[in-house]
Amino acid sequence: xxxxxxxxxxxxxxxxxxxxxxxxxxxxxxxxxxxxxxxxxxxxxxxxxxxxxxxxxxxxxxxxxxxxx
Amino acid sequence: xxxxxxxxxxxxxxxxxxxxxxxxxxxxxxxxxxxxxxxxxxxxxxxxxxxxxxxxxxxxxxxxxxxxxxxxxxxxxxxxxxxxxxxxxxxxxxxxxxxxxxxxxxxxxxxxxxxxxxxxxxxxxxxxxxxxxxxxxxxxxxxxxxxxx
Numbered sequence: 483x484x485x486x487x488x489x490x491x492x493x494x495x496x497x498x499x500x501x502x503x504x505x506x507x508x509x510x511x512x513x514x515x516x517x518x519x520x521x522x523x524x525x526x527x528x529x530x531x532x533x534x535x536x537x538x539x540x541x542x543x544x545x546x547x548x549x550x551x
Numbered sequence: 552x553x554x555x556x557x558x559x560x561x562x563x564x565x566x567x568x569x570x571x572x573x574x575x576x577x578x579x580x581x582x583x584x585x586x587x588x589x590x591x592x593x594x595x596x597x598x599x600x601x602x603x604x605x606x607x608x609x610x611x612x613x614x615x616x617x618x619x620x621x622x623x624x625x626x627x628x629x630x631x632x633x634x635x636x637x638x639x640x641x642x643x644x645x646x647x648x649x650x651x652x653x654x655x656x657x658x659x660x661x662x663x664x665x666x667x668x669x670x671x672x673x674x675x676x677x678x679x680x681x682x683x684x685x686x687x688x689x690x691x692x693x694x695x696x697x698x699x700x
Contacts (some may be wrong), residue, residue: 489680489696493668497690499660505554513554523667525561525628 491516560664562621562629567666568605574662581611591618591632603632612637612651619651631656661693668695676700 494502503520505513562568569582583589588602594615603620612619616637621629638652665681672679682694 487698490677490699491697493679493695493697495661495664495668495693495695497657497661497692499560499657499664501558501560501664503554503556503558507553517554517556519671521556521558523564523671524558524664525563526626 493520560660560667562631562660562663563627564663564667564670565605565629567663567670568621568629570666571659571663572605572607575659577607577611582607588622591620593617593634594636601632605629665693665695668697672697 488506490506492504492506494504496502501520501524503517505516565584569579569584572582573579583606585604585606588604589606591599591601591603591606592609593599594609594617599617601620601622603618603622606618606620609616609618617634619634619637620632622632624630633651633656637650639650668679677697677699679695679697682696684692684694686692
């Protein structure tokens with residue numbers, strides 16, 4: 483059923499009862515809407531938005547480029 | 552474009568909570584559901600001041616146990632109402648030593664969270680793939696990848 487398809491969202495149910503939600507594609511407003519829907523579905527708990535790891539890595543590379551340039 | 556967030560979850564959906572309790576081992580008949588909160592009873596049949604909307608009576612909890620329940624709060628979420636005795640002693644469905652303690656409630660919350668995802672996906676006509684893995688800290692994580700229609 484899911485062969486060849488890419489997931490649109492990834493949910494990680496953690497042992498402490500918290501949940502990580504990753505909206506993998508979509509426009510900015512639809513991402514925010516999806517996140518809000520998950521917050522409401524999971525009881526309205528506060529969502530802490532974190533930057534994905536690859537953003538940090540990109541930033542680091544940019545800094546290195548600046549130094550060498 | 553993507554968005555990433557971590558959510559501290561709470562019991563909110565009554566149906567999902569009942570299903571999670573059933574996954575913990577109780578039958579549907581053993582779980583009372585009330586729109587109006589009802590009194591809980593102690594192991595000697597004594598009426599307690601605590602009330603709950605979702606109740607498992609003491610005979611289904613364990614020998615010498617009290618009723619346990621979940622009371623609906625003003626914000627629509629459910630709070631576990633478990634006696635001190637049942638929090639520390641093993642009951643019929645404790646699943647581990649330590650009884651219906653904080654860890655037991657957290658384990659129930661994980662099962663509840665999975666039900667919430669399944670319900671939301673079904674409503675949206677989506678499917679999901681489930682993977683269970685152990686993270687770097689040795690904790691069990693359930694990964695649900697959701698696919699569109």
